[in-house]
Amino acid sequence: xxxxxxxxxxxxxxxxxxxxxxxxxxxxxxxxxxxxxxxxxxxxxxxxxxxxxxxxxxxxxxxxxxxxxxxxxxxx
Numbered sequence: 001x002x003x004x005x006x007x008x009x010x011x012x013x014x015x016x017x018x019x020x021x022x023x024x025x026x027x028x029x030x031x032x033x034x035x036x037x038x039x040x041x042x043x044x045x046x047x048x049x050x051x052x053x054x055x056x057x058x059x060x061x062x063x064x065x066x067x068x069x070x071x072x073x074x075x076x
Contacts, residue, residue, distance in 0.1 A: 011071070015059060018063035034055075036058070
């Protein structure tokens with residue numbers, strides 16, 4: 001949910017695809033490359049968690065995935 005209590009539409013597929021293109025096919029590999037905790041990345045890649053703030057910036061720098069790609073319904 002966002003600050004207004006509205007559900008946030010998060011799509012983990014672009015993250016998984018961009019990571020796989022660099023050979024990061026597991027949550028462990030993604031977590032290592034991002035410097036993020038495995039459990040956190042596991043939640044992101046399964047769609048049960050949502051990256052925010054600095055994590056989004058790190059994902060964008062590392063994999064070239066923009067927030068608009070991860071949150072397609074919110075980008076409109």
